[in-house]
Amino acid sequence: MFFSFFDKIPMFGAKIIVILVLAVIMISVWALPNKYIYKGIDKPKLGHNLKLWVTGLMIVQIIIYMIF
Amino acid sequence: MGIQWLDMLIIFLYFIGILVIGFIFKKYVKSSEDYFLGGRSLPWWAIGMAIVVSDIGAHEFIGGAGGAYRFGFVQGNYDWIGCIPAMVISGLFFVAYFWRAGVYTVPEYLGRRYNIWIRVIQAIVWTLFMIGLTGILFWIISIFLNETLGWPMYISILVTAIVGGICVVSGGMGAVVMNNVLQLVVMFAGGIAIIGLGIHASGGMGNIVDNINNLGPEFADHFKLMLPTNTKTPYPWTAILFGLAFVLSPAYWIANQSIVQKALCAKNEWNAKAGMLWAAVLKTFIPLLIVIPGLIALSMTANGLSDGDRAIPFLIKELLPIGLKGLVFAIFFGAMIATIIGLASSAATMFTKDFYQLIAVKNKPDKHYLLVGRISTVVVLLLGILISSRGKIFENIGIFAAMQTMLAVFQGPTFAILLLGMFWKKANSAGGLAGMITGVVAAVLMFIFSKQIFPGYADPFLFIAWWSFVVGLVVTIVVSLFSKKALSDDKLKELTYSSSAINE
Numbered sequence: 001m002f003f004s005f006f007d008k009i010p011m012f013g014a015k016i017i018v019i020l021v022l023a024v025i026m027i028s029v030w031a032l033p034n035k036y037i038y039k040g041i042d043k044p045k046l047g048h049n050l051k052l053w054v055t056g057l058m059i060v061q062i063i064i065y066m067i068f
Numbered sequence: 069m070g071i072q073w074l075d076m077l078i079i080f081l082y083f084i085g086i087l088v089i090g091f092i093f094k095k096y097v098k099s100s101e102d103y104f105l106g107g108r109s110l111p112w113w114a115i116g117m118a119i120v121v122s123d124i125g126a127h128e129f130i131g132g133a134g135g136a137y138r139f140g141f142v143q144g145n146y147d148w149i150g151c152i153p154a155m156v157i158s159g160l161f162f163v164a165y166f167w168r169a170g171v172y173t174v175p176e177y178l179g180r181r182y183n184i185w186i187r188v189i190q191a192i193v194w195t196l197f198m199i200g201l202t203g204i205l206f207w208i209i210s211i212f213l214n215e216t217l218g219w220p221m222y223i224s225i226l227v228t229a230i231v232g233g234i235c236v237v238s239g240g241m242g243a244v245v246m247n248n249v250l251q252l253v254v255m256f257a258g259g260i261a262i263i264g265l266g267i268h269a270s271g272g273m274g275n276i277v278d279n280i281n282n283l284g285p286e287f288a289d290h291f292k293l294m295l296p297t298n299t300k301t302p303y304p305w306t307a308i309l310f311g312l313a314f315v316l317s318p319a320y321w322i323a324n325q326s327i328v329q330k331a332l333c334a335k336n337e338w339n340a341k342a343g344m345l346w347a348a349v350l351k352t353f354i355p356l357l358i359v360i361p362g363l364i365a366l367s368m369t370a371n372g373l374s375d376g377d378r379a380i381p382f383l384i385k386e387l388l389p390i391g392l393k394g395l396v397f398a399i400f401f402g403a404m405i406a407t408i409i410g411l412a413s414s415a416a417t418m419f420t421k422d423f424y425q426l427i428a429v430k431n432k433p434d435k436h437y438l439l440v441g442r443i444s445t446v447v448v449l450l451l452g453i454l455i456s457s458r459g460k461i462f463e464n465i466g467i468f469a470a471m472q473t474m475l476a477v478f479q480g481p482t483f484a485i486l487l488l489g490m491f492w493k494k495a496n497s498a499g500g501l502a503g504m505i506t507g508v509v510a511a512v513l514m515f516i517f518s519k520q521i522f523p524g525y526a527d528p529f530l531f532i533a534w535w536s537f538v539v540g541l542v543v544t545i546v547v548s549l550f551s552k553k554a555l556s557d558d559k560l561k562e563l564t565y566s567s568s569a570i571n572e
């Protein structure tokens with residue numbers, strides 16, 4: 001009853017909402033300072049960049065929700 | 069049952085391996101920090117693998133495959149939208165701050181941020197939940213081994229408790245994590261074997277799809293990840309997004325001690341963050357190992373199983389050859405042991421640090437609390453055994469839904485106060501306590517009157533999670549605005565997120 005507003009949204013629209021949530025998280029992570037991301041690592045390398053890890057994760061999720 | 073001496077030998081060797089890990093790590097346990105947090109020395113890859121095993125264990129394999137058998141692909145949401153975003157947020161923000169604060173438990177963080185009562189209430193609730201979950205897992209083990217080997221229930225439970233108990237009591241959290249690492253490797257291997265043999269026996273994935281589609285119109289949505297709002301399953305997309313992805317999942321990945329405790333074992337902050345993200349990478353593959361076996365069982369039996377939770381035992385019995393059958397038995401048995409010892413260790417940590425050391429017996433030497441930690445681990449296992457004797461009550465509603473229902477009562481309000489505690493400096497002691505209590509009461513009332521409030525939904529636990537979160541959030545904000553700030557600015561800087569703090 002409380003979510004009756006969403007009954008009007010077609011399944012395509014629902015998918016778009018889910019994909020947008022994933023995309024917002026992916027983009028937001030890039031706003032974090034590198035100093036925070038690398039905290040604990042003395043000599044950071046590319047593999048230590050956790051922003052790249054998150055980006056890869058979210059792209060895979062977006063593809064999954066686009067397909068299914 | 070088709071179990072041969074080679075299978076039994078493999079199971080026996082696997083148990084020996086679990087015991088050896090416990091004895092190896094015993095020499096590293098000199099203090100309560102070694103016992104509860106592995107001496108804060110573990111690398112990201114081990115932490116990530118341990119987190120995944122803590123989460124999925126065998127209950128997700130069996131309960132998740134059961135869910136896929138009943139509801140289809142939508143079950144995959146529990147590991148994708150229902151995990152990955154929350155794990156990213158947990159790893160990059162909450163786990164990092166918990167690690168910086170040097171806490172042993174999530175309730176300890178809440179105690180520092182709000183007050184001692186929130187810490188004690190949270191610790192009691194989580195400890196009771198973990199004891200309950202341990203009982204359910206013991207019960208699942210007995211179903212699994214009764215279905216596949218014909219073992220009496222009490223034999224399965226006792227073997228699990230003794231092997232797992234020796235491992236965790238000897239080696240502490242370090243042994244638990246290394247046990248989990250071993251477990252994940254063989255779990256992936258066994259899962260792939262079941263899928264490969266199942267697809268082969270079914271004549272290919274196309275046949276599986278055709279067989280399920282031919283079962284009737286009620287199976288038409290079995291290959292959809294998102295279901296419309298009028299679905300009769302517990303998983304309409306609105307519930308998945310608002311209840312699962314926005315509330316239950318973050319609450320689980322941020323507040324669940326058995327998950328967070330693994331990350332707190334990290335040797336530095338980067339390893340804590342990376343451990344959680346590595347777990348998210350591994351979790352991406354888990355639905356394939358869980359959902360597809362459920363669909364294979366549905367296709368092979370034409371919906372002929374008495375209970376969806378019997379899908380995995382059915383596949384093992386029907387598909388696996390001698391030797392491999394023993395290995396997969398060992399994997400599932402080991403997965404259950406790994407999850408149970410993780411829960412027992414976390415429950416013991418909270419009892420020792422958030423209750424015993426905090427209130428009951430203060431200022432004793434560290435060796436005393438190490439001993440209490442070991443004894444309380446054994447007590448948790450014994451209570452789990454006791455609860456497992458009543459486990460039959462969960463049979464009719466499915467294992468997975470039963471556990472989610474238990475979580476939904478208090479996870480929404482807990483997430484609300486954690487979220488505000490981390491990101492809103494004005495949240496204070498009175499607000500947090502009021503928000504948590506009213507949120508839990510609201511959740512309980514919604515469960516009692518669920519038929520009137522959520523007509524048409526067989527099990528509306530995801531909606532209840534959302535609304536109890538909203539109640540907890542609103543009450544915490546309102547009460548905090550109308551009451552005094554309790555913490556100094558220096559304390560708040562240490563415990564709350566701010567753009568200046570993350571640069572330090």
